[in-house]
Amino acid sequence: MTTGTGELGSTPSEMNPLETMMWRAEVDPRLRSPVIILDLLDTAPDWDRVVASHEWATRFVPRLRERVLEPWGDWGTPAWVPDPDFALPNHLGREKVTCAGGWRELLDLAASMALTPFDRERPPWEARIVTGLEGGRAAYILKVHHSVADGLGLVQILRMLHSGVREHTDHPDHPEPDRHGPSRWGLTVTQAARAVVGVPTRAAGVVSAGAGLLGRLVTRPLATVSDGSAFLGSALRAAVGPVVPRSPLLRGRSLERRFEALDVDLGALKAAGRAAGGSLNDAYLAALLGGMRRYHRRFGAIPEHLAMGMPVNTRDRDDPVGGNHWAGTRFAAPLGDADPVARIRHVREVVRRTTGERVVDGLGLIAPLLAVLPPPLLALIQGGATSANDLQASNVRGMTGPAYLAGAQIVRSYAFAPLPGGATMITLTSHGDTCCVAVTLDPAAITDPDAFVEDLRAGFDEVLALAPAR
Structure with missing residues (x-):
């Protein structure tokens, strides 16, 4: 299985079955899977620093520059491939509420973002800085498709955007990820070829497992049947x-x-x-x-x-x-x-x-x-x-110490799950x-x-x- 690039971004390029389910089930709009992170900030962050931190994070975690590619006819597994047209302004923006916005207005804004479907031809995430809140406060709203990361995975990504100090610190250099990936037809052919090549290996595995089970049935028939029954019962209760x-x-x-x-x-x-x-x-x-x-x-x-x-x-x-x-x-x-x-x-x-x-x-x-x-x-x-x-x-361990975004302290952080x-x-x-x-x-x-x-x-x-x- 191929992998992406980047030390912390090296993840399998193909979606796992759980991520595939979350991605494809969205043909029913009730099953959309956006995760909304809402950070309340003590002041407005420096916009240039916000842009720089996101630019660096998308280089360090290439998944943030990748879109989902479906095989031809959906015959196969969706894969993460580089977006050749990736542009940060398509994903990062800012707005100011028209009057001194309160907590209710901010929650409603975040909820409205959750209701808007992702552009499925681009990396499925977007972020927004909101200013003009009561008391001079601001907010950071990050919207990510659940197939990109779970709660703990998002906390890991957010740690790259956040700092432990209010002052500016330089990020280490990191090259821009590759912008080239397979075509839909190329992905289909690759997956089909791999499936054919893997048939002998899978068949050998089935034969080996069957032989092992047969051997246990001969030597320990009661224990094997009891163990299998317990496993099946547990699997049914879980499923x-x-x-x-x-x-x-x-x-x-x-x-x-x-x-x-x-x-x-x-x-x-x-x-x-x-x-x-x-x-x-x-x-x-x-x-x-x-x-x-x-x-x-x-x-x-x-x-x-x-x-x-x-x-x-x-x-x-x-x-x-x-x-x-x-x-x-x-x-x-x-x-x-x-x-x-x-x-x-x-x-x-x-x-x-x-x-x-x-x-x-x-x-x-x-x-x-x-x-x-x-x-x-x-x-x-x-x-x-x-x-x-x-x-x-759900219960997710978040930040344990002070955290800042481009000079603004994060005073609260809420994770609204789908x-x-x-x-x-x-x-x-x-x-x-x-x-x-x-x-x-x-x-x-x-x-x-x-x-x-x-x-x-x-x-x-x-x-x-x-x-x-x-």
């Missing part, structure tokens, strides 16, 4: 997940998106988790479920469980910058616990049981099969699965001593966003109350 009825309150779905955000003390949330015998993630999930419980109680009955999805990080230290390295899990999240301590312990056990399965990455198992389907059929299957989730949650047909996606990103909680919701499902945010805050407050006084 299919529990059958949880969709909440009647959250049934609506639309193409609209609304962004909300709130801040939580990182140390207090960790302490609350420990006080109840859990972790930061357990406390975070329990707070979300507490908010969901309150929102349901506000408008009607509280279901015993909620269909919930959560990605699990599978990234290794040696994995290159960017890319996607995660496993998707799905479980029945408990809403019946009124006591936050009981809820933390309950959700901890549910997550431990789910992530402790012999096979965790059920999506990874079936992704190679789904990725080769015609895009409309892929979107139908994928949308049917993800739209069943009433809540999706919402592929579900009711709401909530992401926690740590930033210094603060948890920045970014909420992407479908207003057709969450019909009273203000009430939902109020209930979400109350869910965090009841969990944070468990933390010992500091």
